[in-house]
Amino acid sequence: MNAQNPNIRADRPVIRQLEEAVINRIAAGEVVERPASAVKELVENALDAGARRVDVAYADGGKTLIRVTDDGCGMTADDLPLALSRHATSKIDGSDLLDIHSFGFRGEALPSLGSVGRLIITSRAEGAEAAQIAVSGGRMDPVRPAALNRGTVVELRDLFFATPARLKFLRTDRAEAQAIADVVRRLAMAEPYVSFTLRDLSGGGEGRVILRADGCQGDLFDALSARLATLLGREFTENALRIDAEREGLRLTGFAALPTYSRGAAVEQFMFVNGRPVRDKLLIGALRAAYADVLSRDRHPAAVLFVSCAPERVDVNVHPAKAEVRFREPGVARGLIVSGLRHALAEAGHRASTTVAGATLGAFRPETPSPVPPRVYQMDRPGPSLLRAATAFQAPLGPELAEASARFDPPPEARDDARDEAATHQPLGAARAQVHENYIIAQTETGMVIVDQHAAHERLIYERLKRLRDAARVPAQALLIPEIVDLSASDAALLLDHAETLAGLGLVVEPFGGSAVAVRETPAILGEVDARVLLRDILDELSDQGSSQSLQAKIDAVLSRMACHGSIRSGRRMRVEEMNALLREMEATPLSGQCNHGRPTYVELKLSDIERLFGRT
Numbered sequence: 001m002n003a004q005n006p007n008i009r010a011d012r013p014v015i016r017q018l019e020e021a022v023i024n025r026i027a028a029g030e031v032v033e034r035p036a037s038a039v040k041e042l043v044e045n046a047l048d049a050g051a052r053r054v055d056v057a058y059a060d061g062g063k064t065l066i067r068v069t070d071d072g073c074g075m076t077a078d079d080l081p082l083a084l085s086r087h088a089t090s091k092i093d094g095s096d097l098l099d100i101h102s103f104g105f106r107g108e109a110l111p112s113l114g115s116v117g118r119l120i121i122t123s124r125a126e127g128a129e130a131a132q133i134a135v136s137g138g139r140m141d142p143v144r145p146a147a148l149n150r151g152t153v154v155e156l157r158d159l160f161f162a163t164p165a166r167l168k169f170l171r172t173d174r175a176e177a178q179a180i181a182d183v184v185r186r187l188a189m190a191e192p193y194v195s196f197t198l199r200d201l202s203g204g205g206e207g208r209v210i211l212r213a214d215g216c217q218g219d220l221f222d223a224l225s226a227r228l229a230t231l232l233g234r235e236f237t238e239n240a241l242r243i244d245a246e247r248e249g250l251r252l253t254g255f256a257a258l259p260t261y262s263r264g265a266a267v268e269q270f271m272f273v274n275g276r277p278v279r280d281k282l283l284i285g286a287l288r289a290a291y292a293d294v295l296s297r298d299r300h301p302a303a304v305l306f307v308s309c310a311p312e313r314v315d316v317n318v319h320p321a322k323a324e325v326r327f328r329e330p331g332v333a334r335g336l337i338v339s340g341l342r343h344a345l346a347e348a349g350h351r352a353s354t355t356v357a358g359a360t361l362g363a364f365r366p367e368t369p370s371p372v373p374p375r376v377y378q379m380d381r382p383g384p385s386l387l388r389a390a391t392a393f394q395a396p397l398g399p400e401l402a403e404a405s406a407r408f409d410p411p412p413e414a415r416d417d418a419r420d421e422a423a424t425h426q427p428l429g430a431a432r433a434q435v436h437e438n439y440i441i442a443q444t445e446t447g448m449v450i451v452d453q454h455a456a457h458e459r460l461i462y463e464r465l466k467r468l469r470d471a472a473r474v475p476a477q478a479l480l481i482p483e484i485v486d487l488s489a490s491d492a493a494l495l496l497d498h499a500e501t502l503a504g505l506g507l508v509v510e511p512f513g514g515s516a517v518a519v520r521e522t523p524a525i526l527g528e529v530d531a532r533v534l535l536r537d538i539l540d541e542l543s544d545q546g547s548s549q550s551l552q553a554k555i556d557a558v559l560s561r562m563a564c565h566g567s568i569r570s571g572r573r574m575r576v577e578e579m580n581a582l583l584r585e586m587e588a589t590p591l592s593g594q595c596n597h598g599r600p601t602y603v604e605l606k607l608s609d610i611e612r613l614f615g616r617t
Contacts, residue, residue: 035062
């Protein structure tokens with residue numbers, strides 16, 4: 001206790017102005033965290049310059065070399081020294097920090113990179129001669145002539161050589177290279193009309209191409225769909241829904257995958273605000289909320305979403321890396337994503353992802369023929385008499401045999417061919433059989449459908465219960481003795497601000513003096529609940545996202561359990577009329593392609609796929 005506090009000094013500290021090189025190195029710690037951060041800043045500069053082609057090359061995970069080449073507007077010899085000065089930019093004039101239409105605007109990237117690495121910029125503007133400037137560890141060389149047709153080439157070598165301590169915090173070359181690829185992939189999604197190439201030069205020479213995405217044509221959705229097919233694969237675009245929604249001046253566009261095309265981790269969630277890739281917890285939370293009713297907790301949706309609004313309605317100057325944004329009305333942004341995605345999922349109806357059928361076909365393993373055909377012995381060859389008998393057996397029936405065969409056909413009044421033929425033209429076809437008292441086999445116009453009767457009926461009942469719930473206020477159960485919950489003043493105020501919304505869900509909360517609240521009614525469907533724990537969960541969500549879905553989720557969970565117990569059980573035999581009625585209701589019910597837990601309710605197999613299994617193609 002007698003030890004002197006090291007932060008307390010006997011002499012008065014002196015305030016001094018830091019050197020420009022030191023200032024740039026401090027800024028580099030915020031702007032350039034790793035090689036991928038440098039790639040992001042340089043590619044964004046190329047896009048702001050109007051480039052239609054961007055080539056990125058790196059070596060050793062970007063630690064020894066990063067080169068970005070573009071065909072943008074370029075810079076003159078007079079512009080190059082200014083571009084390496086702190087807070088020098090052509091993106092804004094400084095009059096309005098909210099009116100930002102470009103990726104960059106802070107003017108920190110190039111001087112920061114030049115302070116921690118060896119930077120060479122070669123550029124040529126239209127109508128001017130090419131010029132080159134070099135800066136190493138913050139020391140700038142004079143501008144000199146160079147050879148370049150157009151655009152700009154930025155070459156960064158030996159990143160963090162001036163700050164060796166930062167090198168110790170970098171990961172392996174493989175991990176850093178993967179981070180660079182992720183950055184380029186995100187920017188390529190944001191600009192589908194621009195061509196991107198990513199090359200690894202670690203082995204020397206021309207290296208190897210890691211990613212190539214040529215500029216796409218057509219309208220925004222067609223171009224974006226083609227770009228996503230290149231970057232994420234055609235499976236994503238084949239199983240994604242087109243999203244186009246608008247709410248109070250905010251617009252949501254992009255693609256969101258079907259629930260049955262879910263992932264084991266959040267690896268295919270890409271968010272953009274005014275074309276800028278962001279990692280925002282508000283948007284990610286809204287995405288999860290939109291899929292909460294159709295996915296289990298251990299599955300993650302896949303989506304590429306773009307939120308567009310007037311620049312003054314979103315602040316992108318929250319962090320130097322510009323990876324976080326702040327909306328002026330966060331509730332509107334969150335509500336747009338939740339409602340837009342839920343509407344698109346509901347319109348998809350009974351549709352399920354094609355990957356389900358692919359996995360099913362993969363499970364069928366036809367016997368692989370031996371590469372060497374077995375020898376056929378003379379005794380195994382069919383003789384002339386056997387060949388004649390086989391030919392006669394396959395010939396059309398004679399009059400006598402045809403008359404005998406007709407006696408075994410069901411009478412015309414026992415079948416309804418017209419109705420059966422019409423049912424096969426429905427999306428889920430006509431029921432043909434039930435196997436193992438759990439799976440319905442239906443014939444469609446182009447193949448067959450296998451339906452899990454329990455999972456399908458569970459979703460149908462669940463949607464029916466939700467419609468009944470939404471038709472009227474959720475029934476509430478009055479507590480004999482109101483439960484008093486002590487909260488902080490801010491939590492109590494926040495909870496009471498949403499009291500009307502909570503009352504519509506069956507939870508009635510009133511002030512009880514000071515910072516305490518009284519819980520007078522709880523949702524009857526939940527039965528006996530711990531009001532204190534329930535309020536804490538709601539408050540946590542209100543504080544984190546500005547709105548709460550906890551109570552709604554708890555009610556939906558109860559409805560889901562009720563639907564599970566009230567649905568057709570496995571092992572029950574169904575009549576043909578019941579099976580067809582189930583198929584028709586599935587076609588008319590939103591989200592019927594997956595059960596309440598996100599599993600598919602049916603598998604569709606095309607006739608061409610079935611024929612391929614038997615080698616008939």
